[in-house]
Each structure stands twice: as C-alpha cells, then as structure tokens.
Amino acid sequence: MALIKSISGIRGTIGGKAGEALTPLDVVKFTAAYGTWILQAAQGNTVVVGRDARISGDMVNKLVCATLQGLGINVIDVGLSTTPTVEMAVPAEKAAGGIILTASHNPKQWNALKLLNNKGEFISDAEGKLLLQLAEQEAFDFAPVNKLGTYTQNDNALEAHIKAILDLPLVDLEAIKARDFKIAIDAVNSTGGIAVPMLLEALGVTQIEKLYCEPDGNFPHNPEPLPENLHEISNLIEKGRFDLGIVVDPDVDRLALICEDGSMFGEEYTLVAVADYVLQHTKGNTVSNLSSTRALRDVTEKAGGQYAAAAVGEVNVVTKMKEENAVIGGEGNGGVIYPELHYGRDALVGIALFLTYLAKSGLSTSRLRNTYPNYHISKNKIELTPNINVDEVLVKVQQKYAKQPINTIDGVKIEFEKEWVHLRKSNTEPIIRIYAESDAIVTADHLANKIITDIKEIINN
Numbered sequence: 403m404a405l406i407k408s409i410s411g412i413r414g415t416i417g418g419k420a421g422e423a424l425t426p427l428d429v430v431k432f433t434a435a436y437g438t439w440i441l442q443a444a445q446g447n448t449v450v451v452g453r454d455a456r457i458s459g460d461m462v463n464k465l466v467c468a469t470l471q472g473l474g475i476n477v478i479d480v481g482l483s484t485t486p487t488v489e490m491a492v493p494a495e496k497a498a499g500g501i502i503l504t505a506s507h508n509p510k511q512w513n514a515l516k517l518l519n520n521k522g523e524f525i526s527d528a529e530g531k532l533l534l535q536l537a538e539q540e541a542f543d544f545a546p547v548n549k550l551g552t553y554t555q556n557d558n559a560l561e562a563h564i565k566a567i568l569d570l571p572l573v574d575l576e577a578i579k580a581r582d583f584k585i586a587i588d589a590v591n592s593t594g595g596i597a598v599p600m601l602l603e604a605l606g607v608t609q610i611e612k613l614y615c616e617p618d619g620n621f622p623h624n625p626e627p628l629p630e631n632l633h634e635i636s637n638l639i640e641k642g643r644f645d646l647g648i649v650v651d652p653d654v655d656r657l658a659l660i661c662e663d664g665s666m667f668g669e670e671y672t673l674v675a676v677a678d679y680v681l682q683h684t685k686g687n688t689v690s691n692l693s694s695t696r697a698l699r700d701v702t703e704k705a706g707g708q709y710a711a712a713a714v715g716e717v718n719v720v721t722k723m724k725e726e727n728a729v730i731g732g733e734g735n736g737g738v739i740y741p742e743l744h745y746g747r748d749a750l751v752g753i754a755l756f757l758t759y760l761a762k763s764g765l766s767t768s769r770l771r772n773t774y775p776n777y778h779i780s781k782n783k784i785e786l787t788p789n790i791n792v793d794e795v796l797v798k799v800q801q802k803y804a805k806q807p808i809n810t811i812d813g814v815k816i817e818f819e820k821e822w823v824h825l826r827k828s829n830t831e832p833i834i835r836i837y838a839e840s841d842a843i844v845t846a847d848h849l850a851n852k853i854i855t856d857i858k859e860i861i862n863n
Contacts, residue, residue, distance in 0.1 A: 404832065407432075407534055411524075413505055413514035416458045424513055429465045434544075435537035436501065436517055437473040439529070445520045446498035447551070448476045450491045452483035452559070453503035454652045455592040455617035458513045462503050466515070467553060474545030476552045480559040482593050482617055484654035485516065486748035487563045492522035494562060499525075504653035507626035510619060523745050524717040563750065564601050566743060572683055573754045577761040579606035583645045586611040586660075588635040590625045592652035593617050594749070601750050605757060613638065627651050627658035627736060628781075629666045640664030646760070646767050650749045656736040657749035659756065661768035669736040670695040674774055676738050676752055677730045679759035681705035686729030689722045691715070692815050693824045693837045694734030697775045713812035714826060720745045734779070778843035780850040783833040790861060792827045792834060798860045799825065799853065816853075821845065823853050 405414035405423050412432045414424030421428065440449060449470055453459040459482075467477045478495050480488060485502050492500040498520050505512035517525050517533070525533070536542075545551070567573060585607055589595035595615030602610055613635050614622050624631040627649045639647045639660050647660030659667035667675075677688055678701045688702040691714045699709035707729075712722035719739065723731040732739040737747035740755065763770055786792065800814045807817040813826025823838040834857065838850035 406832075408530075411514050411516040413508070413512060415511045416513055417511075424462075426461075426465055429462055429515070430469050431540065432515055432533075432537050433466045433469040433501070434473065434540075434542040435533050436499070436515070437470050437475050438536050438542050439533045440475065440498045441473065443498065443520075446496070447474060448478060448495065448497040450478045450480060450488055450495055450497045450500040450518075450556075450559075451503070452480040452485075452488035452491070452500070453593075454484075454654075455482055455595075455619045456504070456513055456652065457510055457619040459503055459619065462513050462515075466501055466503065471551035471553060472544045473542070474549045474551050477554070479553065479555050481555065481557065482596060483559060484563075484593050484597050484750070486655055486744065486746050486750060487559050487597070489518060489522040489746040489748075490563050490566065490744050491556070491559045492518055492520065494559075495556070502653065506653055507651045507656065509625065510621050521745070523720060526717060526721075560597055560600065564597075564604050567601065567751050567754045568604055570740075570742060570751070570754070572680065572742075572758065573605075574758045574762065575606055578757050581645075581761040582609070583607050583757065583761075584609035584611075584643065585646050585648060586613060586635055586639050586642065586644045587615065587648045587650075588613045588632065589615045589617075589650055590621050590623070590652055591616050591618055592621070592625070592654075594650035594652070594654045597654055597750060598648060598650060598753070601753060605754060607757075611638070611642065611644065621652070625652050627656055627669065632658065632660065632666070636660055636664045636666070646757075648753060651736075654749045655747035657738060657752040657756075658736050659767065661771060662766050663768055665768060667767060667771050670734040670777075670779055671697065671771060671774060672736045672752060672756070673730075673732045673734065673738050674698050674701060675759065675770065676740075676755045677701060678705075678774070679755055680730040680740070681707060684729045687726045689719055689726055689728045689731035691719055691733050692809065692812055693779075693826075693835070694732075695777050695779060695839060696820075696822075697777050698734075700775050711809075715812075716747055718812070775841075777839055777841055778846045779837055779839045780843065780846035782836045782838075782850050782854060783828075784836065784854060784857060786827075786832045786834060795834070795857060795860050796825065796827075799856060802856060818849070821849060823849050825853060825857070
C-alpha cells in the first residue's frame with residue numbers, strides 16, 4: 403500500500419488504512435484541501451472534474467464531487483475523459499480549477515488526484531505545498547445547507563477538444579484523408595478507447611483496428627506504453643499491413659507510435675517528429691526535460707531555433723516553455739505540449755500533427771523515423787526502501803563524478819562528451835530512475851549499469 407504526495411498530485415493504491423493508501427478518507431481530505439485552496443485563491447467557485455476508466459474511478463469521482471459541493475463549490479463533471487480534455491475544459495468553462503482522477507501509467511490498483519489551476523495547468527510546487535499544509539491541518543470550513551455547491555454534467559468536453567484540434571492551422575484533414583491510413587490502436591481499456599477512435603474518425607481515417615478499447619479499467623497489460631508492454635499490437639501490425647500503430651496511456655497524455663513493420667518508432671521520438679513538423683512551419687524554440695533525447699536539440703538547431711532543458715515534471719517543462727517562448731515542447735515519454743492548443747501533454751494533438759506530417763511527407767512511418775539521429779536511451783530504475791537516504795546517495799554520486807560536467811536542477815545529470823546519464827528520484831513512485839543516452843544501446847546500457855553499480859555500492863556502504 404502506498405500514498406505519495408508530490409508536485410504531480412496525490413497518488414496512492416486503493417484499499418488499506420487511512421494515511422497509508424488512497425482510502426476514501428484520504429480522497430475526501432485532499433479534495434477538501436484543494437477546494438479550500440481554490441476558495442482562498444478567490445478565482446471563482448467552479449471546478450471541473452474528469453476521470454480515466456480505472457475500476458476505482460467511479461467511487462473516487464463521487465467522493466471528490468460530493469466533497470467539493472460540501473465546500474460550496476459548483477462541480478462540472480465531464481465524466482470519462484482524458485487529462486488534456488479536462489485541462490482544456492477548465493478555461494472553457496471559466497472554472498477556478500480542475501481535478502483529473504487518474505494515476506496515469508500506474509497499474510489498476512492505483513488512482514490519483516491531479517490538480518489544476520484556473521488556466522487548466524498543473525498547480526505549482528509552492529501551491530502544492532500550501533495545499534498539503536491545509537490537508538495536514540484539516541483547515542476546512544464546509545458550507546451550510548443553503549450554500550452547498552451545484553452538480554452538473556458536461557458530455558461535450560471531448561468533442562470540443564477534438565474540434566479545437568481540427569481547427570489548428572497545422573492539422574491538414576485533406577492530406578490525412580488522401581493517404582487513407584490503416585491504423586491499429588491500443589488504448590489499454592481506458593478512455594483512449596473513446597477518444598482516439600473519435601479523433602481518427604474526425605480526421606477522416608476509416609480503417610481503424612481497435613485493440614483494448616473497452617473503457618472498463620481492466621488493463622490487459624502494464625499500462626505504461628513502453629516497448630516491453632506492446633508485443634501484442636506490434637505483432638498485429640507486423641502481420642496486418644498497417645501504416646501505423648498508436649498506443650496511449652490510461653489518461654491519454656502520452657503517445658507511443660509503432661512503425662508499419664511492427665518496430666517501435668520510439669517514445670522519445672514522438673516529440674522529435676512532431677517538433678520537426680511544427681518547426682518547419684513555425685520558427686521558434688523548444689523545451690524538453692533533462693531525461694529526454696538530445697535529438698530534439700538537433701532538429702531545433704537545424705531549424706534555427708534554440709533548445710532548453712527543464713527539470714522533470716510537466717509543470718517544470720511548461721514553466722520553462724513560457725520562459726523560452728517555445729513553440730513546441732514536452733517530455734521524452736511521449737508527452738507532446740503544443741501551446742497553440744494548450745499548455746499540457748496531449749496525445750490527441752500529437753496524433754493529429756504526426757498524421758499530418760506523415761501524410762504530407764509521403765514516407766512510411768519507419769522511413770520517417772530514419773530521418774532522425776539514432777540515439778538510444780537506456781531507461782532503468784532501482785526500487786527504494788524507506789531507510790535509504792536518496793538525497794545522500796545522489797550527493798555521493800555527484801562527488802564521484804565531480805570532474806565531469808554536472809547539472810543538478812533535478813537530481814544529477816552527468817555529461818560524458820556526447821553521452822549522458824541522469825538519475826533522480828521519482829515524483830510518483832518509490833524508485834530512483836536512471837536514464838542514459840548514447841548513439842548505441844549497448845553503450846547506453848553499459849553507462850546506466852555502471853551508475854547502478856555505483857548506487858548499489860553507496861547504499862550497501
């Protein structure tokens with residue numbers, strides 16, 4: 403059982419004891435803290451709520467909506483939805499904030515409250531700390547009976563989201579229709595099973611093979627869209643003469659692509675390809691996090707722009723994008739942020755922009771992938787126990803490699819000429835993530851394993 407309170411929201415496993423997992427009592431407490439923060443901010447008293455298709459989603463949704471009403475806050479429930487849809491619905495509804503009920507790529511026993519401000523963007527670290535303080539103090543003042551909040555449903559948020567995507571100047575419906583793509587999708591039995599087919603049909607795609615598109619929350623495999631979890635759709639594409647495979651995570655803010663031969667396009671290269679297309683039509687800068695491939699920097703500089711790196715976490719990337727006036731950005735986990743639409747990771751806009759680029763290029767998916775520098779990232783993690791002082795471990799690694807260029811804005815990133823390794827503690831899981839990049843996967847694995855060995859020696863000593 404676990405309960406994790408971080409910049410990414412309140413995340414935990416369902417069941418167990420209060421304070422040790424995401425129990426109904428914890429859901430109510432942290433929702434009440436968020437609602438209290440909303441009222442103190444005086445930006446209004448309406449909050450948008452949406453959720454993915456997790457088994458616990460309906461229960462958590464009822465608790466959240468009722469708690470907000472109990473504070474005198476009006477609730478607009480968009481129901482089964484996606485994270486980017488809720489992000490867009492907040493300003494569309496002129497709401498004071500939003501709550502997305504999703505644990506993103508975590509397994510089905512997890513759920514979470516992702517918290518948005520009145521712009522539909524994730525709350526800042528400082529705001530998150532204030533919220534946690536309110537929760538700790540249980541400083542809630544519930545409304546009297548004649549001032550309870552209202553509850554309404556909005557079943558059109560996803561349609562509005564898709565219409566906004568279709569209206570983007572860089573989305574070319576005619577080009578997509580003309581290519582007559584045959585596409586397979588894996589939506590891991592969550593809300594992508596609703597959203598992705600709806601988007602593809604709106605884009606004029608008529609040949610769609612659906613894999614796990616029933617939004618019942620029974621994830622058929624690990625829901626994180628990594629190659630090791632995508633064998634079934636990869637094998638299907640390899641045998642079925644498809645042009646492309648599309649995979650999204652449960653809340654549809656991460657996008658993984660599969661080439662027509664069943665090979666992985668590479669989640670790191672989702673953003674690279676979309677950015678390449680955007681930069682060909684819009685001059686400007688780009689941003690990704692420290693753990694993302696350097697290929698984005700390559701395509702940015704080739705287009706005459708400047709690349710900047712941010713700390714890991716969507717809110718950090720968005721902050722940096724605003725500072726750098728970036729026209730495109732995101733994270734190497736398949737997260738595309740296109741400010742022309744909104745400041746949030748959005749697999750749906752990523753799909754529309756990628757399909758337009760693929761259609762106009764006249765290339766196959768694999769040939770498009772081969773136009774980019776072929777970097778390889780080795781992604782690893784070390785499970786943590788409560789007695790491990792992670793900050794001390796990171797300091798000792800930094801000391802060990804003090805002669806190398808080091809960036810410490812988020813964990814420790816060590817540069818080795820054209821290679822790098824980045825180690826940081828996760829905001830969402832009790833682990834240390836170790837990412838390494840090189841132009842050969844063997845070299846990247848070797849570099850990552852070397853650092854992992856160093857960490858284990860430090861922990862054992």
